[in-house]
Amino acid sequence: MARNKPPELLPGTLDLMILKTLAVGPNHGYGIARRIKQTSGDVLHVEEGSLYPALHRLAKRGCLDSEWRSSESNRRAKYYRLTRKGRTKLKAQTRNWSQLTTAIDKVLSARTAEKAATKGWA
Amino acid sequence: MNESASLGFGLPRSDPRDDQQIDAEIDDELTFHIDQATRELVEAGQSDDDAKVNALARFGDVNKIKAQCKRIALEERIMLQRINLVLMIVVLLGVAFVSVQMYVTQRHNTLALQAIVADLADMKVAAAQADRDGKVTIVGAVSRPGIYPIPKTGDYTLADVLVDAGPSDRAFEVKLFRRVNGERTLFAQETISMLHEMDRLKEQIVDGDRVVVAPVLNYQPAQSTSHMGFVYVDGSILRPGAYALQAGGNMTVSMLIKGAGGLKQSPVHVQVTRLDKAGNFQTIVDSLINDVSDLNQSDVLLQPDDHVIVTTVDGEIADMKVPAKGSSRGFIYLDGDVQRPGVYALPQVARLTLSRLVVSAGGSDTAAFHLRVIRTVDRKPDKVFDRLVDDLGDLAEDDFDLEPNDLVVVAATKDLPTNSDE
The missing domain is CATH 3.10.560.10 (Outer membrane lipoprotein wza domain like)
Structure with missing residues (x-):
């Protein structure tokens, strides 16, 4: 099956995506994976298993709370919920990310302008 | 459920769940995920087996992820175990260090004490030397x-x-x-x-x-020109034994007693027995004295083989000792109702039997008498002979050789107690 390799996640971005997903409301691991896939327009294919160490680490740091309860399929599932600390972290990381992407965008667009100028001179 | 609380002072609190609980929760969580993914793929038209395989492929290495999750759950416990281990090593090293320090101090103190004791001993010797x-x-x-x-x-x-x-x-x-x-x-x-x-x-x-x-x-005193023989002193004096008679010297009873260390106590009974020409011992001195100076006329000149015997007043002969050298092997003590009680020498070679001793002593005052021989074996006096004798001839069968220090007692029948012990 010929298919383009999905882009790899940048380090630290998985935490940001988990926090953002849970900002909508509590969800279990499978739900979080499905939502990331949907909202990224099927571009970001996270190896689903890698979500769990990230979830557990965030819970350990106090960014998430967890709780066992019945899922929509009537099975017992572990639901994660954003804590106040998690919300603060999400804000900070979102801001960082915006600054980073803006800066990278600037760098990328500057190179393009340079190229155009060089061509004009020649 | 909050798994992320931590203690103050920056020390994390370890997960309160036990290992099995942690494993079970991780298993449940991951199984739920894989089951949900499988169901989604089945609903999308895949067979059960394909759906399962693809769900697992999408999930990644289940065991590796389980291990990662568990390590995160236990990271405080692992850290605390490491801290404990380090603390224990530090404590052990501390104890070892203190022990070594104590040993070194103890050793130092012991050596210092020994040096002080040695110095004191030296000082004592020096002090003693100062008086010498x-x-x-x-x-x-x-x-x-x-x-x-x-x-x-x-x-x-x-x-x-x-x-x-x-x-x-x-x-x-x-x-x-x-x-x-x-x-x-x-x-x-x-x-x-x-x-x-x-x-x-x-x-x-x-x-x-x-x-x-x-x-x-x-x-060899017999060949010595400076000695003419030996006299023997026994009993309650400091150094009983055989003493040489100097040729030409005039040794008296008092000189012998003084030379033998003097009397152990007083008053004492001093007896001197001498072998006469007939071969019998004669008692030539028999005095009760408080001091050797009390001997007066009894302070006779001694002759070779004289035997001086010093007894306490109650008749006990203390510290009897067989002379080391001399013409006899030792002495027999004869007491009681005989003509000549006293100390009899055991000849060096010839035998001296009980009957011969009684005959030599002049026999009993009475026809029948009680005869008792007491011999000390292993420091315990023992009656080796104890019976009534009607006639000395009766002894022929039971006669036996006497040994040094035997005590022979003759009692006239009139004095005899009833022989309840026979």
């Missing part, structure tokens, strides 16, 4: 050879050195060497066969003197 005037060395056949300090005041004779060093009770030759004009010379020389002869050693000791004591081996 020089030293004399005595070597050879003495109990305690060594270097002896000379007292600053009073006489200190060759005899005193020998007494301090514990003289031999056998014959010995003593030589006194002295440094004269830088050369060691033989200053005095004496042969001592009996201890009381040490009175002859009157030379004053001076610093640097050296006394050599040599035992006189194979000393």
Whole structure:
């Protein structure tokens, strides 16, 4: 099956995506994976298993709370919920990310302008 | 459920769940995920098996993820275990260090104490030396050879050195060497066969003197020109034994007792028995005295083989000792209702039987008498013979050889108690 390799996640971005997903409301691991896939327009294919160490680490740091309860399929599932600390972290990381992407965008667009100028001179 | 709380002071609190609970929760969580993914793929038209395979492929290495999750759950516990281990090592090292320090201190203290004790001993010796005037060395056949300090005041004779060093009770030759004009010379020389002869050693000791004591081996008094024989003294005196009679010397009973160390107690009974020409022992002195000076007329001149026996008033003969040398093997003590009670010598070679002893002693005063022989075996007196004798002829069958120190008692029948023990 010929298919383009999905882009790899940048380090630290998985935490940001988990926090953002849970900002909508509590969800279990499978739900979080499905939502990331949907909202990224099927571009970001996270190896689903890698979500769990990230979830557990965030819970350990106090960014998430967890709780066992019945899922929509009537099975017992572990639901994660954003804590106040998690919300603060999400804000900070979102801001960082915006600054980073803006800066990278600037760098990328500057190179393009340079190229155009060089061509004009020649 | 909050799994992320931590203690104050920056120390994390470990997960309260046990290992099995943690494993079970991780399993449940991951199984739920894989089951949901499988169901989604089945709903999308895949077969159950394909759906399962693809769900697992999308999930990644289940075991690896489980291990990662578990490590995160237990990271505080692992950290605390590491801290515990480090603390334990630190405590052990501390204990070891303190132990070593204690040992070193203890050892140091012990050595210091030993040094102090040694110093004190040296100071004592030095203090003792300060009261002394020089030293004399005595070597050879003495109990305690060594270097002896000379007292600053009073006489200190060759005899005193020998007494301090514990003289031999056998014959010995003593030589006194002295440094004269830088050369060691033989200053005095004496042969001592009996201890009381040490009175002859009157030379004053001076610093640097050296006394050599040599035992006189194979000393044979019978061939010695200086001795005419031996007398024996036994009983309650300091040094019982055989004493040499000097040729030409006039030794009396009192001189012998003094030479043998004097009386142990007083009053005492002093008996002197002498072998007469007929071969019988005669009692020539029999006095009760408080002191040797009380002997007066009884202070007779002694002859070879005389036997002086000193007994306490209650009749106990203390410290009996068989003479080491002499013409007899020892003595028999005969007491009671006989003509001549006293001490009888056991001939060196010939036998002396019970009947012969009683006959030699003149027999009993009465026709029938009770005869008892007491022999000391292993320090316990034992009645080896105890019966009524009607006639000395009766003894022929039961006669036996007497041994040194046997005590023979003859009791006239009139004095006999009822023989309940027979």
